[in-house]
Amino acid sequence: MKAPGPGLFQFIRGVKQRGFLEFAGKQWREHGDVFKVDIGRRTLMFVMHPDAVERVNLSHRQNYDKRASYDSVRKYLIGDGLVTSSGELWRRQRKLMAPFFTPKGIQTYADLMIRDTARLVERWQGLAAAGTEVEIAEEMTFITASIILKAMFSTETMESIHQMKDAVGTMISFTDTKMTGVHLPLWVPTSRNRKYLAARELVNRSITSLIAQRRATDEANWPDDLLSRLMKARDEETGQPMSESLLRDESITAFFAGHETTARTMTFTWYALAANPKVTERLHEEIDRVLGDRPLAAEDLRQLPYALQVVKEVLRLYPAAPFYVRDAVAGDKIGGFDVPAGAAVMLSPYYTHRHPQFWDDPEAFDPDRWTREREKARHDHAYHPFAAGPRVCIGNNFSLLESHVLLVMLAQRFTPRLRPGYVPQWIMEGTLGLGNGLPMTIAAR
Numbered sequence: 001m002k003a004p005g006p007g008l009f010q011f012i013r014g015v016k017q018r019g020f021l022e023f024a025g026k027q028w029r030e031h032g033d034v035f036k037v038d039i040g041r042r043t044l045m046f047v048m049h050p051d052a053v054e055r056v057n058l059s060h061r062q063n064y065d066k067r068a069s070y071d072s073v074r075k076y077l078i079g080d081g082l083v084t085s086s087g088e089l090w091r092r093q094r095k096l097m098a099p100f101f102t103p104k105g106i107q108t109y110a111d112l113m114i115r116d117t118a119r120l121v122e123r124w125q126g127l128a129a130a131g132t133e134v135e136i137a138e139e140m141t142f143i144t145a146s147i148i149l150k151a152m153f154s155t156e157t158m159e160s161i162h163q164m165k166d167a168v169g170t171m172i173s174f175t176d177t178k179m180t181g182v183h184l185p186l187w188v189p190t191s192r193n194r195k196y197l198a199a200r201e202l203v204n205r206s207i208t209s210l211i212a213q214r215r216a217t218d219e220a221n222w223p224d225d226l227l228s229r230l231m232k233a234r235d236e237e238t239g240q241p242m243s244e245s246l247l248r249d250e251s252i253t254a255f256f257a258g259h260e261t262t263a264r265t266m267t268f269t270w271y272a273l274a275a276n277p278k279v280t281e282r283l284h285e286e287i288d289r290v291l292g293d294r295p296l297a298a299e300d301l302r303q304l305p306y307a308l309q310v311v312k313e314v315l316r317l318y319p320a321a322p323f324y325v326r327d328a329v330a331g332d333k334i335g336g337f338d339v340p341a342g343a344a345v346m347l348s349p350y351y352t353h354r355h356p357q358f359w360d361d362p363e364a365f366d367p368d369r370w371t372r373e374r375e376k377a378r379h380d381h382a383y384h385p386f387a388a389g390p391r392v393c394i395g396n397n398f399s400l401l402e403s404h405v406l407l408v409m410l411a412q413r414f415t416p417r418l419r420p421g422y423v424p425q426w427i428m429e430g431t432l433g434l435g436n437g438l439p440m441t442i443a444a445r
């Protein structure tokens, strides 16, 4: 049976008028858990049910790969790193990097995260005293970029972080419009193209120079970080090191994937807390009870479960990756509907996380959904902010730890407040974003 769905013209008009995120939601309400749009010879299929999440990511994953749908991301953003590679290359690289990201492996980064956040606490003390409004998204991007650069590359200089942060923003928004719009080729010197090329050049140069600096030191003194691991890796058969371009792609991937999504998650956390004062009250109560006025130590995190529940609920209602996609290698059936070979299958954390069959009062922000008992009682795939199966986000534990630390340390001292009358404009620009930013003032507690 063919899946229902809007015609191409209706799709284009709908996306233009309402934005991709809202239009997809409207189609879901109209057509149900599987619907499609035919775009020329390609089919875009939306699948929202948790059973479909399981099928595509696990039981039938051999049929779902990262192919044409990732071409723009490969070409304009991160090359052939772990997010975009597939087949043998992906398997080899994942195996190589996995030990860094196990729950135990990432514990070694907790102290680094705490130290870096302590510097942000100092900065926010100044902001609170001055009472000036700040763009919270920038604050969060800066701190997550700083943490990932230290954790993966054992490096950081203030100036380069600011520059890299802006360059990454430019590249992501360029890639997003490349995926959805028609634009002039890169060799045409439009201001958009020039801005993108300059940003790409800056990121490439920075990463290349990090690699060169590492090479210039004696291998015996290399720090035990992701970059050293990538540089020391040798092919099991040929004994050859990773090619220069793959090393660069993996490094850029780790930097991009490793901070932007966490920055967004934390930005949305400050919005959710400001919009839900009762949750903020409970969070403060937990932090004050466990820590009082003393600084956080990594061992304290276990005693602060409500803070982690807040983060998990943010990832439910505002998942930084609202959609991800897999290309169907051969035909399949999902929910009784035909999936043609070559279809791009869109999985949606944003909408699966709002599925009324699996979530009571789905739009309510309620961290109590994340008690152990309630989590256990739920469909295993009703929640997939990090995807699922073998291609689950490799940084999920890293990100949860980082968000937990940031939330506890900042909420211990501050309450960011929304600009009066602020109404969020949720948009999808590759990742989930706030079209009108998140201006807040930082109040000391």
Ligand code: HEM
Pocket: 082, 083, 084, 094, 253, 254, 257, 258, 259, 261, 262, 265, 319, 320, 321, 324, 325, 385, 386, 387, 390, 391, 392, 393, 394, 395, 396, 398, 399
């Ligand atoms: C809240 C934060 C994060 C969210 C919501 C998130 C979400 C995701 C999602 C949905 C995917 C699957 C993408 C796809 O299939 O196209 C993914 C993959 C990936 N993520 Fe994350 N991520 C986060 C943080 C991180 C961090 C901190 C790192 C690294 C330190 C990271 C590294 C990666 C990598 C390398 C992949 C590709 C894994 C593979 O295909 O083997 N992510 N992430």
